[in-house]
Amino acid sequence: QSALTQPASVSGSPGQSITISCTGTSSDVGGYNYVSWYQQHPGKAPKLMIYDVSNRPSGVSNRFSGSKSGDTASLTISGLQAEDEADYYCSSSTSSSTLRFGGGTKLTVL
């Protein structure tokens, strides 16, 4: 099982917006509205940021938003802040009753 496809890195300046893509197939991202996004700071456990494509858990800033079109999901972070610098991973349920992660994207805030 290969990972969902994410860009290796993205960058943006404080205050700007960035978007991270997550591409799968009709057997995962395209087939279910069960895409999640996680933020991981170095040396820390991942943290849930978005679930069910576009829902934010309580306590997550509304600067984070998610969407999906076909086999590609996206995470957008608006009003970039220094503390947003981290690795971001998408995940999706699959038709094989498993969970698949993306390869991860390193966000650098310039």
Added chain:
Amino acid sequence: EVQLVQSGAEVKKPGESLKISCKGSGYSFTSYYIGWVRQMPGKGLEWMGIIHPGDYETRYSPSSQGQVTISADRSISTAYLQWSSLKASDTAMYYCARHNSGLRVIDYWGQGTLVTVSP
């Protein structure tokens, strides 16, 4: 407050066995799948498998099937990840993770257990 507390770091030799644990609290342990996620040094997250403590149903990723065993003891709200013969390539951080609504989302993570396998 939901908490998943994992056992401490381990240093083992190739061929040795190992069982690491994850204790859940603050929620009904038997109502949610709990699973394991591997992160090799400098690499991404890999889903390994899950167990439902209510009926002990287990599922594994194709790459983990036959390589590890996931189990649980609902009487002490604890899940386990076990190896019978470790390899150097098992060196990684292992996170336990509570899955909500089946496999829709991982909503809570343990702090991680670092496993180092070295001769």
